[in-house]
Amino acid sequence: MKLIKLAAIAACVLSASVFANDPIIPVSPETKATTTTLRDKAINDNSAYQILKSLTTEVGARHPGTPGEKAGIEWGIKKLKALGFDKVYTEDVKMNGWVREVEKAEILVPSYQKMVITALGRSKSTPKGGLEADIVHFKNYAALEKAADNSLKGKIAFISNRMERLKNGGGYGPANIARSKGHELAAQKGAEALLIRSIGTDDHRNPHTGATNVAMGYTAVPAVALSNPDADQLVRLMEFGHTPKIRLNIQTKDLGPIVTKNVIGEITGRELPNEVVVIGGHLDSWDLGTGAVDDGAGVAIAMATGAFIKNNVTVNPRRTIRVILWGAEELGLIGARAYAKARQADGTIANHVIGSESDFGAGPVYGLQSSKNVSVNALHVVDTMAAIMGNLGVSRRGGDTSGGPDMIPLAALGVPALNLMQDGTDYFDLHHTPDDTFDKVNPEHMRQNLAVWTVFTYIAAEWPGSFK
Ligand SMILES: [Zn+2]
Structure with a gap:
């Protein structure tokens, strides 16, 4: 009696979690066995590391609108073909380019000192030859918000908060508002320019550049990041009771309309060629380093994964x-x-079964997270992926995810996504700095990434059920 009752309850629970005509489709033993074999081979495969070495050495920095970006696009097409992809093509994307030309800052009072700075993305220029002004210090963005409008006439606003070092990069978001929107706030307060402490965790004399919330044209005032040691220096000067006066010379250029490209390589599906599993990274980089951890590593991992499976x-x-x-x-x-807008317009967005981007450096993957767009009936597949990744140091994690920055527009249109969570403890030491170079990348970590990405990608492409 009791047993029968329990069985009835179990059936009831099961029918509540399974949508009527959407049965749970298991991952077949053959698929599991092939995935395990691929995993054990990939962990000894150096191709991701070699691809990254080629990109960062033979091309270098890939900032939109520069010859480096063009060379990067040509490299991508050539490399995908050489790796054996079935289909390689590009899609034009229109945008407005922006480049830096001069960036110089010096403390004039109380003692002459040079500072190491860089312009933030789309920063406006100072007058030719620079501007000279006293610094007004704010501990964070919220403190600058409290200043009266137009109270900083003739001054430079300086925001000094430091980002926190965390494995999952969680310190980045809260600190980043100073970089993205500080220029507007500084303008509202009447300041001549904005200086921020770099959004980075290192103690080296490298400034961290990065985007502002400006899509075209220029920031409201010249907007600049100081290296962490230089930010410390300004703070100490003020602790000694000085009001530092600085000279800031920033010259930048809006390139006007330019065309960039998404570069795409495909391994054609044998049964469902119109259904796509998206993996990738972003080919562009900032101009200061050679874009090794951001995001040459992601580009190399995704390219190597497709080729390795093929x-x-x-x-x-x-x-x-x-x-x-x-x-x-x-x-x-x-x-x-x-990319997402074009797929929404032509209706092929529905063919995107699942996706993920690698864009958090070259550290090892430790967690597997699924987005809310993954249906309950497909969660067991993600659990299976995590189980096969288990001996690579990966465990199943909760929460929600967009699957990486470039997956955000696809996730917003309902495409299921996974996050292959990387250890980013050291990522923000290098991120957007001149120090983002190939020598920082550990080949063992690249092999681990290849093995983890192979498990995810192969199962996603081979399992016949729907992730939606
Ligand atoms: Zn990136």
Whole structure:
């Protein structure tokens, strides 16, 4: 009696969690076995590391509108073809370019000292030859908000808060408002320019650049990041009771309309070629370093994953694996927005079964997170992926995710996403600095990424059920 009752309750619970005509489809033993074999081979495969070495050495920085970006796009097309992708193509994306030309800052009072700075994305120029003004210090963005409007006439606003170092990069968001919107607030308060402490966790004399919330044209006032040691220096001068006076010379240029590209490579699905699993990274980088951890690593991991699967299975997986090297991410997800908009317009957005972007450096993956767009009936597939990734140090994590910055526009249109969570403890030491170079990347971590991405991508492309 009791047993029968329990069975009835179990059936009831099951029918409540399973939508009527959407049965749970298991991951087949064959798929699990192939995935395990691929994983164990990928952990010894250096191709992601080698691809990254080529991109950062033979191309270098890839800032939109520069010859480096053009070379990067040509490199992407050539490399995808050489890796054996079935189909390689590009899509044009229109945008407005912006470049830095001069960036110089000096403390004039109380003692002459040079500072290490960089202009933030789309910063306006100072007058030619620079401007001279006293610093007014604010501990954070909220403190500058409290200043009276037009109270900083003839001054430079300086926001000095430091971002927190966290494994998941959680310190970035809260600190970042000073970079993205500080220029507008400084203008509202009447300041001549904005100086911020770099959004970064290092103690080296490297400034961190990065985007502002400006899509075209220029920031409201010249907007500049100081290296952490230089920000400390200004704070100490004020602790000694001085009011530092500085000279700031920023010259930048709006390039007007330019065309960037999304570069795409596909492994064609053997049964469901129109259904696509999206993996990728962004091909553009900031101009200061060579874009190794941001985001050459992601580009290399995604390219290597597609090629590794193609070259290590006897027949292509059921669905198409689409590797997207998005353009102009750093200036506002420009390539990713264009990609999603075009798929919404032509109706092929429905064919995007699941996706993820690698854009958080080159650290090892430790967690697997699924978005709310993944249906309850498909969660067991994500659990299976995590189980097979288990001996690579990956565990299943809760929460929600967009699946990476360039996945945001697709996730907003309902595309399911996974987040292959990387250890980002050191990521913001390098992020957007001249120090973002290949030598910082650990080949063992790149192999681990390849193995983890192979598990996710192969199962997503081979499992016949729907993730939606
Ligand atoms: Zn990035």
